[in-house]
Amino acid sequence: MRGIDYYELLGVPRDASTSEIRSAYRALAKAMHPDAGGTAGAFRLLREAYDTLADPERRAGYDRGDDYPGNDHRGSDYPSNDHPSNDHPSNDHPSNDHEPEYEPEDEPPPVRTRRPRQAAPHAPTLPVIEPETIPWWDEVRRERHVRLEPRDGPSRTVMLAVAGAAVFLVLATALLGAPAWLLILSVLVGGAATVECGRRYLAAQRIDREFTAEFGNRTVFGSPGTEEDEVAERLTADLLSRYLTRIPGVRICHGLAAEEGSVFADLHHAVLCGHRLVLIESKSWLPGHYDVDGTGTVLRNGHPFRGGSVHLPERLAAYRALLPDAEIRGALLIYPGRAGTITVGDGLGHTPERFVRELGGWLAAEPSTVDRGILATLLRQVVSPG
Template structure:
């Protein structure tokens, strides 16, 4: 098989119908046609993909060739170590003249190291049992006060207020579903203030109350504070459970699409079709890392406010920010100022922007070790070598060895998922929420 992955070029699944392929071809051809300011080499790839996939016989033969190069599905748990194949199959390489080539310069295979099952922190359902126990005890206390009170007008008023205090103690994710919950909270809050004033008066010398009265008032005031704190903690983790549920925590490891920001908005800069294909190529290169580390999560187009990075690979308390470029053969390194050099000469690259992104994400994820990686895809037939400083915030990686080196850096964390970190990356950082 030669040339690019035709399905990837048209951005369709292998199961796409003929009509879907035709529609995708028309959209892509209009976007990349040279007369529309597109890229001629990319347009040739689109034409080649359409020629193959529009013919049922050619498409069937092409699918068989893909099956011959397909990798096995990712296992639920890590596989035992295997010996690498003596003659690895050719991998695809990006080229500026002919954007895809069959030179054997893909990533070395990364095998599972038997790290064990995925561990989730914090666990699901935290604070639920303590919250329910505290809520039941507080409800019983309020019920006892209501039952033992009189039947006068003011007794009934305070009974209603006491019942509203139970509503005040409920977890927020329950109360938000109740109509007029704001009114009930106000009534419960006023009643709690009244009980607190009664407690203060009962402790004063001028209005010294009985021991039982002081105990009841202290129990109702202290019980409300304690119960509300515990149910509030449960509600906080309940929101986390909903956002990152068991299926997402254990089974999902991909968010976003290569070449697109995680959150579609007008602040994110547009990405050229050429760069979109480069992002897809790098995302495929990361597949072996996700296979070897079941707890790793890949976020394509991760955002911190309006700042977008191509890929964010998270494993435990380590996060790799990944940006890729295409360059000629030679030795790449970063100078003391974060600029990229090729064979000792300055070479234009997004390395300084990546270093700035690393600083920003370190400020955001203070408990996470954030590091930048610049993946360099070589031109056809070229050889890329890298040299790096140990103290650099950004590391240069040759595409061939990128998966292996990223796995080596992430692997010490094991198969752990810190859901609060993942929640921040997916649901808070893109919107600049604190």
Template sequence: MPVHVPSHYEVLGVPVTANESEIRRAYRRAARAHHPDHGGDVVEFRRVTLAFEVLSDPKARAAYDRSYFTSAPQRESPQPGSAAPTGAGTFTARAAPRSGGQRNLAGEPAVYVPPFAPGSVPLLPAEIAARAEHGVPRRRGLFGADARIQREQRTAALIRRRVLTAIPSARLLNGLRSPADSTHIAHAVLAGYRLALVDSMLVPRGNYAWDGEHLIHGSRVVAPPRLADQVRYFQNLFPELNVQGYILVQTPDEALHEPVIDVRRGAEGLIEPLNAAKFLRELTFFLSSGPQPNAVFIPALARLLTGLH
């Protein structure tokens, strides 16, 4: 099971929304508590110092946030036989076994992990963690921006109406930066310990064939968005989550069962494009069938929010 690596925010005990003065005050408190001259631990003091060096520099902090907390990580080699730090993320991304009479928790009210407690400083303020949707489609480039924004708005609206209402813990994030390059991920949906990355495409109505790489409609051959690499990147960044990718195929009239997509025998490879009906069915099942689907996992949500455009 992956050992939780505390972020710079956790080391200083501040939320990801903390301003410069809040970070400085938190550093002074932590430095006094862990300074070796006052009987503190050298390793912890080193962590506090590194955290302050990064978060007190606007450019370094922005780069750290863009990396989803993986640059200058707070890693220390564990001693043999040592336990994971308190609050360690030891969840693995596996579907919970179900017995015939076990109810699905996905429709239950959301619970927060770790819970908000009086006197504690969470990574996210409660009012931000409670929002079901974060971020908006952003204009990128000079050509086709309006079409992309319209498509992403339609995708966000579909998820908002049909997924967020069914799974109270689900959190929709629009416009994430890629951890690998300057590209973006249109949408991400986090519920429990599962994360879905979503992109979309717009095609005319009709019957299509999926051969594992392209959508084929008569003589028309269309390559879907390349989302598989981003899924791998995010899975490496969030080993405590199960990350999957989904490509929604839209038509101009927004019919749920259009276009009709026939999957050819042996078609494997890239992420299969789905019409709206199949997309909603598979996305909802994925998010609701994981362990603790009614949980809002605050550490993961906080990291994702720093990656918004």
């Protein structure tokens, strides 16, 4: 009889992708193989679970509760056709040709196969985070002017200061009755400084205009995954747009390559504000308490978690090498894959609430700054359309 839920055996949610099922099976197979100290029966059951869930047709039938070849519908305590029958009398009970032939009792009804419990359809949603519970919410103003950095020329204030200093130099020289040649020299020096400062200021303004013309006030680049098993990415995209775009300098990227030149979107999200960058990996896992350390080791309810892997530490190392001038932090955002609650300990693991309050506040330290150099590098890494 099938009395174990295959999803629970593998430690994956009911909407797990084939790759997640394969990863979970491989991890468990190493520990449950008879050569590693496991039992043959447990390993056969694990293999049956994998073969069933890895095959789309068999998985669909399993989810419907269909029966499969190899599932015995009778308990092992009931006789089968392979057992000796009364047609062959024993020595202890000789046959009597004059007695009526033995009529066996009706065969017991088959034992009902226990079908897996059908979990109610679960559509993950974002929690509502009240603004008054977000410490940085009122500290940023959406209407504040965005400042582009690094600047390639002097600011307007510096340019005006240089021009004023040049005028003061000429006037002071004239009022002090300096020789004509000194007055002429002061005019030439002051004029040259003002012209050079003005030239650099205009060049910087032109670069700013070109950057603005190319990107405008756009804050989101790329797009999250669209597959059924990428729902966590879409939830994070909604979370970032709903809350973090309140910060004027925030720029959000979805679907980035992990390395330069790659065409695979191995990094789910990146959020930049000023010189601070947050890299995000999104997961939809079973409810429970998760602890995730800096190496990517995951514990669920205090035990090693085999239902998914974490690549965020590798992405952090790659981007720190790619962007040495940026301050980079990582976050593993976890959503419940079925009805229930997710909690996290200290470390990389984050719930949506913790992420918005803590890392949102970290990004809001430079609320109005956009680092063009870092953003340009990030945009070269975006491989998903959007």
